[in-house]
Amino acid sequence: MRISVIGAGYVGLVAAACLAKLGHAITLVDIDEAKLKQIAGGISPIHEPGLDEILSQVSVETTSDYERIGGSDLILICVGTPCNQDGAMSLEYIEKAARQVSRVLRLKANYCVVAVRSTVVPGTTEELVIPILEQSGKKVGRDFGVCMEPEFLQEGKAVYNYMNPSRIIIGQLDERSGDVLAELYKHVKAPVIRTSIRTAEMIKLASNAFLGARISLINEIGNMCKALGIDTYEVAKGVGLDDRIGSKFLNSGIGFGGSCLPKDLRALIARSRQIGYEPEILERVLKLNDGQALRMVELLKTHVSLKGATIGILGLAFKPGTDDVRDCGAIKIVEALLDGGAAVRAYDPAAMDNFRKLFPQIGYAGPDEVLESDAVLIVTEWEEFEHLDYTGKIVIDGRRVSKAREARIYEGVCW
Ligand code: UGA
Secondary structure: OEEEEEOOOHHHHHHHHHHHHOOOEEEEEOOOHHHHHHHHOOOOOOOOOOHHHHHHHOOOEEEOOHHHHOOOOEEEEOOOOOEOOOOOEOOHHHHHHHHHHHHHHHOOOOOEEEEEOOOOOOOHHHHHHHHHHHOOOOOEOOOEEEEEOOOOOOOOOHHHHHHOOOOEEEEEOOHHHHHHHHHHOOOOOOOEEEEOHHHHHHHHHHHHHHHHHHHHHHHHHHHHHHHHOOOHHHHHHHHHOOOOOOOOOOOOOOOOOOOOHHHHHHHHHHHHHHOOOOOHHHHHHHHHHHHHOHHHHHHHHOOOOOOOOEEEEEOOOOOOOOOOOOOOHHHHHHHHHHHOOOEEEEEOOOOHHHHHHHOOOOEEOOHHHHOOOOEEEEOOOOHHHHHOOOEOOEEEEOOOOHHHHHEOEEEEOOO
16 A cells, blocks of 8 residues: 655654555655654664664655655554643644645545544544645545544554554544555454544543553552552552453552653543543542652652762663653652752663753763662663662662662662
């Protein structure tokens, strides 16, 4: 199939690379020429296992010129939907992309399908995207089709997730639109579910709401366990064996970060308020999450006075396997440490360059030097942290790194 992917960010780049690997002819459109050049050279601009390898094997046409996508059978809109100040989703990039696609549709002779793959709040595709596409003078359902297909990729596992999906959700305007997308997934073993467009939009946000709620709930249990002298990981193991609950996503710690869960929950809350419904559970989920990382600093203060101390940080990325520091717990922790008068020395195997852009004033060093600090906080559970020597150290662990228990003073945030 001739497929155009709009947006060479996380979602678009992984889709473009994997679809090319599956044998489709891909045109990847972005405004960032430098990024496109890198991709054309077979190098991924993001740290994602397996992506460089695929990019070096396949041929993806990269361009900033929308005229090049005129021959597409399928156009995937994969641009970012960041948060506004008030928590609502910013639809600026979606709107811009839809306008560009609309210009392409105006000149297009054959039927094609436009699929929104960006995460959007329910109603966006029908109320914003379709009206813009129809400004082309073409009629939706007759001249072109529309779908909303949410993505469920996890950073650090995105290529694997793309090739081995848990489910495919096709939110379709009509059968004809859905058939074009379904053709892409003929080979997939996972369930392929066809829904209305706004149901698909909601499935994505509801999935992230469940994941976020689950993490905040286990953290709440963990905070209680800590105070009661109970090991929350043993509790989670016992609870997770109930197959109605399941054992995944029950790791208590410093809470969830990244570019998706916090943003998507905020967006869903904002959308809910727009329709006059106060989403009480989701608000509490976010509130608990906002305070969770700072519990590490409170624990630290029971052992070390911050003023004049040097505090080491092991791990900056919002989770292992990525260089992404968006909405990561380390941001709140470092801010609190600096506010308290401490000097900070940090190490992360992948995310130091990104974190340095946010905090150029702190020190960056190798793990051994970080361990020389007055106390150390483990903020991301990189596997290599299981091989460090913690003997004699003061360690506050936000992520359950077993080896760190050998420290002179060891405290887990929830255990
Ligand atoms: C999340 C979802 O898991 C994906 O399904 C979804 O497609 C994606 O958002 C998205 O909307 O695009 P991701 O942001 O990559 O994926 O990260 P997760 O693996 O979900 O982790 C999120 C955060 O939760 C991390 O900070 C992680 O450390 C934390 N977490 C996760 C916990 O604190 N405990 C757990 O048990 C699991």
